[in-house]
Amino acid sequence: MKIDVDFEIFGILAFYSAILLAKILVMPVLVAKQRINKKVFANPEDKAFVPGGEVSIKHTDQDVERYRRAHLNDLENILPFIFLATLFCFTNPGIEFARCLFQLFTIARIGHTIFYCAPRARKAWLRFASCGVGWVINAYMAFSVFMYNF
Amino acid sequence: MKIDVDFEIFGILAFYSAILLAKILVMPVLVAKQRINKKVFANPEDKAFVPGGEVSIKHTDQDVERYRRAHLNDLENILPFIFLATLFCFTNPGIEFARCLFQLFTIARIGHTIFYCAPRARKAWLRFASCGVGWVINAYMAFSVFMYNF
Amino acid sequence: MKIDVDFEIFGILAFYSAILLAKILVMPVLVAKQRINKKVFANPEDKAFVPGGEVSIKHTDQDVERYRRAHLNDLENILPFIFLATLFCFTNPGIEFARCLFQLFTIARIGHTIFYCAPRARKAWLRFASCGVGWVINAYMAFSVFMYNF
Numbered sequence: 001m002k003i004d005v006d007f008e009i010f011g012i013l014a015f016y017s018a019i020l021l022a023k024i025l026v027m028p029v030l031v032a033k034q035r036i037n038k039k040v041f042a043n044p045e046d047k048a049f050v051p052g053g054e055v056s057i058k059h060t061d062q063d064v065e066r067y068r069r070a071h072l073n074d075l076e077n078i079l080p081f082i083f084l085a086t087l088f089c090f091t092n093p094g095i096e097f098a099r100c101l102f103q104l105f106t107i108a109r110i111g112h113t114i115f116y117c118a119p120r121a122r123k124a125w126l127r128f129a130s131c132g133v134g135w136v137i138n139a140y141m142a143f144s145v146f147m148y149n150f
Numbered sequence: 151m152k153i154d155v156d157f158e159i160f161g162i163l164a165f166y167s168a169i170l171l172a173k174i175l176v177m178p179v180l181v182a183k184q185r186i187n188k189k190v191f192a193n194p195e196d197k198a199f200v201p202g203g204e205v206s207i208k209h210t211d212q213d214v215e216r217y218r219r220a221h222l223n224d225l226e227n228i229l230p231f232i233f234l235a236t237l238f239c240f241t242n243p244g245i246e247f248a249r250c251l252f253q254l255f256t257i258a259r260i261g262h263t264i265f266y267c268a269p270r271a272r273k274a275w276l277r278f279a280s281c282g283v284g285w286v287i288n289a290y291m292a293f294s295v296f297m298y299n300f
Numbered sequence: 301m302k303i304d305v306d307f308e309i310f311g312i313l314a315f316y317s318a319i320l321l322a323k324i325l326v327m328p329v330l331v332a333k334q335r336i337n338k339k340v341f342a343n344p345e346d347k348a349f350v351p352g353g354e355v356s357i358k359h360t361d362q363d364v365e366r367y368r369r370a371h372l373n374d375l376e377n378i379l380p381f382i383f384l385a386t387l388f389c390f391t392n393p394g395i396e397f398a399r400c401l402f403q404l405f406t407i408a409r410i411g412h413t414i415f416y417c418a419p420r421a422r423k424a425w426l427r428f429a430s431c432g433v434g435w436v437i438n439a440y441m442a443f444s445v446f447m448y449n450f
Binding site for chain 1: 160161162164165167168169171172174175178192193194195196197198199209221225229232
Binding site for chain 1: 379384416423424438442445448
């Protein structure tokens with residue numbers, strides 16, 4: 001048995017995976033910025049991060065938790081995407097179709113974070129729609145991989 | 151140096167990975183169903199999801215949080231599994247043995263969600279056992295990969 | 301198009317990935333140990349785990365939540381690392397340089413858990429530095445993969 005794969009498609013996947021993973025890396029920076037702005041930390045020893053050390057230790061600040069949820073939502077969707085997209089590449093999809101899926105997913109995930117976190121763009125339906133686009137792409141690829149390897 | 155891998159095993163892994171990743175995709179749907187049933191949401195703007203907009207914004211609802219923990223537990227176990235199983239395929243395991251491990255892991259994870267979430271099947275020991283089966287398979291594969299590449 | 305990859309580098313990556321994934325597997329054991337020590341559980345049915353069943357059902361115990369955050373931080377950093385390091389191997393890096401990055405990341409992540417959880421080593425700046433080392437390595441690899449596939 002041999003695999004017959006066009007390697008160009010993996011270069012495209014690597015490109016969008018790098019963008020999506022870099023996007024994940026940005027999230028803890030935004031969380032940290034919120035924590036420092038609002039002086040809200042998770043651990044007693046974190047008071048070392050703020051001169052004077054006047055901080056709150058709590059886990060219920062709405063702004064900090066909003067960014068944390070956006071981060072977690074990225075992990076929930078982007079990490080499965082990279083697995084699914086890699087497996088999808090082995091199902092001999094059309095290259096332009098695959099590129100289109102990867103692009104759309106990337107745009108949808110960036111949109112999700114904007115509609116979740118940006119103060120003037122917090123629209124629940126737009127956030128739901130952008131998350132849903134990513135979800136449908138993941139579900140489609142999972143179904144394709146399942147059928148191809150059935 | 152060359153790799154000597156039977157590609158059939160990757161087809162088997164792709165099949166079970168697709169099932170497990172599809173299983174992860176189901177979890178946010180179940181969380182959303184709980185949120186809508188109980189009208190408990192995480193963000194103030196989410197009141198747009200319920201006609202009339204009479205919702206609670208809280209993070210302590212036991213049913214919603216139960217499904218969220220089941221989702222997180224999947225991420226904690228299934229994503230490492232796919233990495234470990236992929237690396238495990240390169241250690242020249244027997245195909246039938248590997249298929250057996252992947253099958254058992256998949257069944258254990260589905261069992262975990264049932265014993266965690268289904269109202270009539272919430273048995274702590276069964277949940278612990280099914281999570282433990284997955285954990286032992288992951289640990290065994292991690293050890294095998296470590297020894298093979300030592 | 302063909303790929304030209306030295307497979308030795310994947311053996312090195314497999315070795316460090318196995319260590320890092322085994323490290324993730326240790327975290328729920330530490331969380332469970334805290335839960336049993338302090339008799340603090342997340343679900344009402346979990347009282348079956350403690351003889352006598354005198355447990356607290358809460359989500360705010362500082363020690364339990366500390367270990368849970370350390371676990372989540374591992375998932376946030378180690379899972380993207382394995383994706384990024386795999387893609388990085390395809391950018392024809394020097395083998396010794398790549399090995400050095402993987403080693404440093406592994407040490408940094410183990411350090412992070414020690415500085416987060418060990419009662420006598422809870423230093424916020426050391427935890428931040430070890431997390432930061434891992435973050436910079438991930439960011440560097442994401443940038444390299446992005447530029448290589450641009």
